[in-house]
Amino acid sequence: MKISILNLFMIFSIALQSYAQNNYKWFDETLPFEERADLLIEAMTLKEKVAQFLNETPAVPRLGVPEYNWWNESLHGIARNGKATIFPQGIAMGATFNPDLIQEMTTAISDEGRAKFKIAQAMNNKGLYAGLTFWSPNVNIFRDPRWGRGQETYGEDPFLTSKIGVAYVKGLQGNDSKYFKATACAKHFAVHSGPEELRHSFNASPSKLDLYETYLPAFEALVKEGNVQGVMGAYNAVYGDPSCSSEFLLDELLKKQWGFNGYIVSDCGALGDILKGHKKAKTVEEAVALAMNAGVNLNCGWVYQNIQSAIDQNLITEELVNERLKQLFLIRFKLGFFDKAESNPFNNVTSEVINSDEHKDLARKVAQQSIVLLKNKDNILPLDKNIKTLYITGPFSSSSNILMANYYGMSANLVTVLEGVTDKVSLGTSLNYRQGVLPFNKNLNPLNWAPKVAGQVEATIVVVGISNEIEGEEVDAIASEHKGDRKDLKLPQSQIDYIKELCEHKKGPIILVLGTGSPVSLEEVEPLVDAVVCMWYPGEQGGNAVADVLFGDVAPSGHLPITFPKNVEQLPAFDDYNMKGRTYKYMTKEPMYPFGFGLSYTSSEFSNITSNTKSVKEGNELNISVDVKNNGKKDFEEVVQAYLVPIDGPGYLPMYSLKGFERISLKAGETKKVDFRFNTEQLNQINLEGEKVWMKGTYKIIISNALPSKRSIELGSAKPIETIIKLK
Template sequence: MTTAAARTALFALLLAAVGVAQAQDASARAKALVAQMTLTEKVAQLQNDAPAIPRLGVPAYDWWNEGLHGDARNGHATVFPQAIGLAASWDAPLLEAVGTAISVEARAKFNAVGAGHAHARYQGLTIWSPNINIDRDPRWGRGQETYGEDPTLTGRLAVAFVRGIQGDDPRHPRAIATPKHFVAHSGPEPGRDSFDAKVTPHDLEDSYLPAFRATVVEGGAGSLMCSYNALNGVPMCANAALLNTRLRKDWGFKGYVVSDCDAVGDIAAFHHYKPDDAQAAAAALRAGTDLDCGHTYASLAKSVQQGVAAESALDTALLRLFTARYRLGELGGGDDPYAHIGASEIDSPVHRALALRAAQESLVLLKNAQDMLPLRPGLRLAVIGPDADTLETLEANYHGTARASVTPLQGLRTRFGADRVSYAQGAPVAAGVPIPVPETALRTASGAVGLSGAYYADTDFRGTPQLTRTDRVIDFDWDRVAPAAGLDAGHYAVRWSGELLPPGSGDYVLAVHVDRCFDCEAHDAVRLYLDGKPVLVDAGDDKNMQAKLHFADARPHALRLELLHRSRDQGVRLQWLAPAAAQLAEVDRTLRAADAVIAFVGLSPDVEGEALKIDVPGFDGGDRTDLALPAPQRALLERAAASGKPLIVVLMSGGAVALDWAQQHADAILAAWYPGQAGGTAIAQALAGDINPGGRLPVTFYRSVHDLPPFASYAMVGRTYRYFRGTPLYPFGYGLSYTHFAYAAPTLSASALKAGGTLQVSAELRNAGSRAGDEVVQAYLNVPPSPQAPRHVLVGFQRVHLAPGESRRVDFILSARDVSSVDAAGTRVVEPGRYRVFIGGGQPGDAAGVAIPFTIDGRGVLAP
């Protein structure tokens, strides 16, 4: 060892020793504090909205914060692509950078309040992300929150994200990440509080546990969230076999476990596993659930009195919780290495650039017939589709408020010139689901596009408006932010006025959507007038938020909308359902002068998501019953194709959509997911060829629900690329490029390996095309045949950027766990026999690549 290396090693040892000492100090301080608490105080501290204990100098702290793809629900923040879009990047370093940015912005908001002071919900440093459930079925509406269907991809992206959130100082994390929902939680959304997932030992170890293990063992996650569902009859938040034995004993987890919200209450109320809250709370505490998101743990005093819970069990949970608070510096005192992080870090230029990079890397090119893309310069473009110009399809769910989001329509106008881009909405996302009224249907009194907005500092429109401006559309996210400078974020009113221009005669629905805060007593009121008459008057109870109207022609109608903001409601949208014939006729008019058509179709957070109140064809409570593109959008695409103009389809969704018709008839298809605040810019750059799309699918795109097992079945047979035997529309790992890559010269560190050994596999990658581009190099393993063996399994991946003609050697190190398999009893083993590793740009048989065989001698059993 060199002198410099010795010094480095010594410094690392000293740093580790200091870290251990400081961790012990945090634990000792927590132990001393808990010892001074009364039983009543202890019980209160085990609930997410923990109150202050003034006599002990403990400030109030709400443990609930969110950061799935940006610091969420607490005002302005950088909004990155939804998690499934981040996963499509196949770029672990990117995920770490995104996690870092999220925790930096969370720290900035925490510091604005200050250590040692009360922190309300969404102001803390305990971030309930990432969602690493396996997206086993595309019908699940929350699949968009995950990193896809594969345990290896999910695990490695999650480890990177957790490291980004927590930072590189385990003694004093920047924030604490909370992987969720542990475990086997992936729909259906209706009935999730009482659902019992039946999972075999093989599937549990093979599919559902690996990503969680990785975040704990490799990522050092400081927290974990137990899920609503039961597993084989035992509610997860009362599952001692997994929370205490597997998590804490086998994996060495030292952090705390928090329940999903009201999941502890579900133990009695929905699972009927225990007769009442006192026994449900006791069961969860004994099993290892330290913190209750909810108030069922308020019954723990009764549990102790009844003898079903020991006070020492409360102390154990509190020790874990207060150790975390001391490590974070949340209680104040001592040096704070993050005290310098201020408001300037929120949506900083560096973070905005990262959001653009993430959006660029998330794009997946699915089809490009005759090299239709990139678009040649000078084309006149017709932009159509329900996802072309809506904020909600940028921000998705669990999001912050973007300061300056760019929709696809805006991005295309900026890149190609507004005079060369025409627009028609064309259709709703789904039949019966209102969509924001487009700019083409709104005019001010002076003839400008949009409505005139008058913004008042009070809620009764007294005096002179604080601000007047023209708003192009009424589609705003104002969650805990003021709509303009000089206004109070919690107290204002807005009056919009102008004209509504229906595209044709027929029956319309006008609607006002207010994003309601789910836990507040008061709500915003809205009033909508048409031709001077009230058509919607809502005092905040959502009972009359839609009005059915008939227009005999396309004559303009005077429109006035009033919003009285007096609650924590989060924004407003003026929406409609317009007659299909009128919207398609408008599309025809738009297409006439165009050289090419870009259709933005797919889904939206209004139809897929968490526990949604929606019941329209194809959708059920946030889940889907059909994978096909909804019928109104299919009709829109067919109308566009009938024009004979080249058709480029951009899919915006959180889940896989069966684009069978588009695959046959469109000239090009680009998957853009829910791409975050910079999504419109990234999409325009990709279509123009300023960037080369290089993302890959993190999920299988099936052709139909008929290809899938029953949604409620948690058996993995017939699911995901590993066990699906049919032919998908687009396979997992698939994606095209504007260039092409070649692979050669695969090598192994050994052709024969002893069980338990490590293997290096390498291949030469070359950009054989004329454009610079990113290749996602994927390594897949075929294991010896067995009844449980998957078709093949991803064991590694790297995203590599190469200039034209450039070559690079790509290396993968495969550990014993990487080459292991799982038997029927759920034991992970390295089996003897002949193996094969494939390195390429997709799965074996789907993409260019090279393969090389090797053998393993002996058999090894791995620890859980």
């Protein structure tokens, strides 16, 4: 029998691995991880060490160190690695206002990740997207609705983003006292939200107020509350220093002030931007030194190929290399890579979890809770399943692409809106379907019968929107002229014209279903249609979830995690990172749909607001309770929101600040008491120096189911209820 050189090498490598595991102390599971990492690094040569700092790390067979690729994605399900459950996109998670559900979802994602990792290891797939270090979630603030990657975030509010983000991390990383099931990575640190085409050279210089009030809270929460194990440095610079070489961001804030003890990875290619985009280094070795001194452990890119050269030029030391490498190996130890398989409880996960029925049901539930009902004229929704004639049309009515967003996995269970509706209606319903219009271009054939069908049916469902072809990351949105960002907020003109044609011919109501990852201006079409349902990018079960809502099996309960402006003219300049005029906190212009807004098939009423005190001293707790009643005849889930509103005090304070929220279920006619408890930390506010302080003054605590504004009430939200308190 002939044995190839490759087979001989593999046999030799396996023998070396076995020898190492039986003879080296870093495989001794009775020792602390810290000691084991030190022992391993001490045994490595400098050449072996410097090879470990790129995302694709080679094996060190003589020491039993396996090959490992750090780069994996799990934004809304295991991504780019074959079969996996596709959950709704990040912005939809924000719309659920349900951290518990998101933690349940990421527990499922990490189960699938563990199972897929075991299978990949067994077939010797140790490459890209096959590991357990997931570079998610994206907790940047959706500062400007034109940003193509805003869809990945949880919206515009730091408090909501923090709560959803912490839940995401906890579910992904697991709750074992010794091992991580997987590791999460908070990105992109920091002050990053477009424009995409400028991201490699842009310098963000926010005020200290905006930095600490808006841009940093979610990252701080993920470190302090979520124990997130990874942080990804952004492409852009902050205060003149590239994020990935900023000692202020990575050392002073992240490590010294917040106590971060995980690993820092560069965004892919970001260390090259230190040299080429920001021009803060004259040589690649200087870029190495700037990043490594600041705290970057791992380079997704090419710059850290030159670590040895930087050492030779006395720009960094081997001691620093050891320090940065230890943090990387600690992650691998905590994931159980150097321990027996049976020692790690997460290795008990089996392949049956991957895209299981249970996970598909969970994807459907997340989508259901994320769908936002924005308009329902004359209560035309929900539709009757026994409707005699129904027309479904629009460029995305049969599209699976609209379900997936970006950073997605593969599933054989993609359910389009057309499929979901078809499965929902009676077998006797005359259901007609035509796409009707191209998504982004005018129809070439002027003889288009599709709009006229709306005049022949009892109701028309038109599915419109944008997609990952229009909005996304710089390198992905193939139909975007602005590298993934949008120039305006309107639907493509072809879709606007088609909606108008449908409305000209309509016999029954027109229900507009909107697929999007960001706010869309509906100025031209909203007055013409009878109902508007925002489904976001709803994941593989999106069509079923939309049908569940349209036909009343589930009452809509999603609420907007971001303001929908009327048009782009209401926005400040895209590259202006000042928060003035942005988000519900500082926007003075009347929006189309306010933050927190969402209708349902019933209405709620707030009453009997009480507080434990009217005067709160620093160090004391404020307790607020309110009764919430379901006034209708349908069961539903309400999102109760608590806002802090200043009456006096400094003029720079936000007009509103979301300080608490709770999703509750209410039977028809039922009343529940909801309690909010605020300690000093929660009531502190940011001053002009960026300090979190006790801000004395008079405030309102307003409880509502949307931003407590005139516009929300006009659109049908519940009447808010308030109490006045003094912070002394």
